Amino acid sequence: MIAWLVLLQASLTIAVAGPATSPEYLPLHLAQAEGLFAAQHLDVTLRPVRSDAGAAEALGGARAQLAATSLDAALRLASPQGVPPRLVWGLTAAPPVAVLVNPGRVDTIRTVADLAGQTVAIPAPGTPEDQALGLLLTRARVPLQRVMLRSLGERGVARALEGGEVAAAVLGEPYVSRLVDGGKAVIVADLRTARDAAAALGGPTVNAALFARAGHVPEAATLQALAAALQAAVARVTSVAPPALEAGLPPAVVGSPGDFAIRLRAARDLFLPGGRVSREALEHSLELVRRRVPLPAGVKVPRRARDLLLPTADPEPR
Secondary structure (H helix, E strand, C coil): CHHHHHHHCEEEEEEECCCCCCHHHHHHHHHHHCCHHHHCCEEEEEEECCCHHHHHHHHHCCCCCEEEEEHHHHHHHCCHHHCCCEEEEECECCCCEEEEECHHHCCCCCCHHHHCCCEEEECCCCCHHHHHHHHHHHHCCCCHHHCEEEECHHHHHHHHHHCCCCCEEEEECCHHHHHHHCCCCEEEEECCCHHHHHHHHCCCCCCEEEEECCCCCCCHHHHHHHHHHHHHHHHHHCCCCHHHHHCCCCHHHHCCHHHHHHHHHHHHHHECHHHCCCHHHHHHHHHHHHHHCCCCCCCCCCCCHHHHECCCCCCCCC
């Protein structure tokens, strides 16, 4: 009987974007730690990588069957022969970050458009903060080259903003709450809730998601089992008190316990209900991604954006 059950298990390797403490990808780590994948007869191996780009490259290079990464990275780096990957499950509407300005600059920088000609600090190129800034500037019709970027690491960004060395910065939690609560920064654009993100980006969006390579999509029954496990994980992430979640998670995923609670609470509203990605959110996200930096010439995005969605992520029956 045991051997028979083992044969029923589907094996999946999932490349998961880092850092490990990112709340956007917490449901995958939680599903693994709490046995939610195993409960669906899935033998899942999570392969952590340092960034969205790394996860997308692992998928494109066939080093993983699935990748948890951003839509932007998936389209640019996981499209072998120009065929974009398929979206299996939507995670978040936007990265849980905010654009902050030094209190001494609030009279001159009131909107994202006012960042033109200013120095803005980000943790590093390719981070969610960097991508979010690009999308916000695109929405505000500010060319990227009009902003002077400084890459300083999270702590360096916080120090530079607090000390007035830069006019503005893009950061996630716990830095946003600590700087704002301490009177050291003011929020100009906030992506930490779905409503605020839609207002800042001009409509609903999708950011983090689970992707499969086109032509190498797992069987429908496997995807349904995966969706059930992730649904259970998201339900816990969005409703259970942080200390109760911390107990079963790897230390690398939790990080500092105090920071974990702040990061989790700030991101809870961003998770897409049921992992579903509306056609409007997908089309608007694609528009922003293309306008921020044109996709590689060989990437052939289908005329109907909905064709990128697998049934597990599509809210409309086909």
